[in-house]
Amino acid sequence: MTAQIGHTALLVGMLASAAGCYWWLVAARAQTQPAGRDQRLANRWGAGMTLLAVLAALVTVAALEWALLSHDFSIRYVAENGSRAVPTYYTVISLWAALEGSLLLWVLVLTGYTAAVLVFASRRGEQFHRWALAVLSALSTFFFGLALFAGNAFHRVAIVPADGPGPNPLLQDHPLMGVHPPLLYLGYVGMAVPFAYAVAALITGHTGGGWVALIRRWTLFAWTCLTIAIFLGAWWAYEVLGWGGYWSWDPVENVSIIPWFVATALVHSVMTQRRRVALRVWNLTLAMAVFLLVLVGTFITRSGVIESVHSFTQSAIGPALLAGIVVVFVGCGVLLLWRADRLGPDDGLGGGLSREAMFLGNNLLLVALALTVLLGTVFPLVAEAVDGTRISVGEPYFNQVAIPLALAVILLMGVGPLVPWGKAAPRALGRRLIGPALVGLTVIGALGLAGLSGITPLITFGLAAFVLSAIGVTVIEGVATVRRGRDVGWWVAARRFAVARRRFLGGMVVHSGVVLAAVAIAASSTYTEQQQRKLEVGETISVGTYGARLVSVDRHRDDRRMWVSARLDMSSDGRALGTEEPELSFYPGRNNRAIGTPSVRTGSTADAYVVVSEADPAGRWAVVSLSVRPLMVWLWVASGVMAVGAVLAGWPTRRRRTRPLIWTRARHGEPAGTPS
Secondary structure: OHHHHHHHHHHHHHHHHHHHHHHHHHHHHHOOOEOOHHHHHHHHHHHHHHHHHHHHHHHHHHHHHHHHHOOOOOEHHHHHHOOOOOOHHHHHHHHHOOHHHHHHHHHHHHHHHHHHHHHHOEOOOHHHHHHHHHHHHHHHHHHHHHHHHHOOOOOEOOOOOOOOOOOOHHHOOOHHHHOHHHHHHHHHHHOHHHHHHHHHHHHHOOOOOHHHHHHHHHHHHHHHHHHHHHHHHHHHHHHHOOOOOOOOOOHHHHHHHHHHHHHHHHHHHHHHHHHOOOOHHHHHHHHHHHHHHHHHHHHHHHOOOOOOOOOOOOOOHHHHHHHHHHHHHHHHHHHHHHOHHHOOOOOOOOOOOOHHHHHHHHHHHHHHHHHHHHHHHHHHHHHHHHHOOOOOOOHHHHHHHHHHHHHHHHHHHHHHHHOOOOOOOHHHHHHHHHHHHHHHHHHHHHHHHOOOOOHHHHHHHHHHHHHHHHHHHHHHHHHHHHHHHHOOOHHHHHHHHHHHOHHHHHHHHHHHHHHHHHHHHHHHHHOOEEEEEEEEOOOEEEEOOEEEEEEEEEEEEOOOOEEEEEEEEEEEOOEEEEEEOOEEEEOOOOOOOOEEEOEEEEOOOEEEEEEEEEEOOOOOEEEEEEEEEEOHHHHHHHHHHHHHHHHHHHOOOOOOOOOEHHHOOOOOOOEOOOOO
């Protein structure tokens, strides 16, 4: 019964999305004519089909969750990923532990975004909404079709097992797996909204600032979710995988950050187009490219072309997704060529010394970063597909190419806020830059004299000081201007400045989070100390000021797994810190490989990271690795700072509420779709 409900809901969702696409196309074509019964009917049918598609997606997800929770092993997905021994929380999140279930989550998020666009659409920019909804409905139709025909989670098994193996062991024992994938999908799939509005702008020929104003918050919301998801994924790798790092340039890690680079460029460049007629082709291309890169990333993770902790097995979804990518790519190219006469000429950017030019430079660097990582990720796959040659592009390539580009981006983050819109006077700009530049150089010199080595980390620390100083200068100057103009005290001026320039301050908070993350990455990557030893019970391993004494080696077993824990007393400078128990686990139902779970002692200046890689069955000794990783906690703090800044920048201003699109009727004699 559950399987039949799931099948039926997928079919209904696909048909409803297709019907919604049709009715939104009818409504979009009718909006250039005087409003009448036919247009209102198309609006209502389009809205009804959109909401029906969301309901169908909810039913499919609920059906699979019920099958997992009720241990219905007659359904193949449950038989392969469920287990009676798995705790309820991890049973629930098993929905996205494998390919077919994760595809249902994708469909739910996509239809949810489509419904949200419908609910929040109003007469402002009305000429774009229906076309955008048609595009989103077409995408929903495609992904419902994938879930129904290529990756159906509700197929039955011939022989029903009494129990299943449970999800991948790496996904069973950390609560972040309940948060990281949904946030990743909210960020990934959310990029479909700016894509849909870019397509709508090209179809209608209105390529000015109207569509850009509509996508700003959608893009910022998706960017924020993707940012948090990337950091949570790094945190999960750090806490679970046991190799001590948080980013290994794994292909699946890469395909999450590639769209992030392009989306970051889009968030910045739309600000330029909202101020002047400029960068129209660039912004349209970015909005479409970011979603194309999402599709490419989805293909890489769900086609089975790579082997990774994060990827899924070979399936029929790969060829269908590849065909979809080709269709979207060709369609975008055709639209750009068709509307070439509506895409220029643009206004100038105000010269090389202008904030517009800084944004363009920022964009070029971010796109170069995306292309660099994309090349290193895709080239081995292409080489193997062409002649069967297996090529590995590893960490040295990414570090040598990406790090200089990233440092250049950080430099522009400091220069940009000090440069005015329009054309800057070189001498005035030089006077504003000299203070932050001196602070940055002083930090580099002081840290070098203190004994810190490495050119790259020292440059990173200096640039971080430069950026934070530049932000401080900009804010202080802004508050001082308000104080002089309004003749008020510093506190009142600061409050008024914060209210008036909330978006700007939100952006500066995000920039502060970025430089904080850069400092943490540079410190932890360069100055980590590590030692591994075979310890007898009672012996101690020491790294820097930290020590770990092996107290005991204990064996455990429950319904899911067997594991060995090494109990260690931690100390720093002779001061007791408590006990840590890294583990080595074995899951009989899943594989024959032992999985290490590290134990992390977090501090404000460094983490003590303890891993056990081998243990004596008799409990007399264990092979223990102790590493000290500087400033790691600030990497996770940085993600929170960036999220807070994004919320400040994207928080809606007070404005008169307009009626939603579904209830909008054109005025008598006015063509539907004319902005009010």
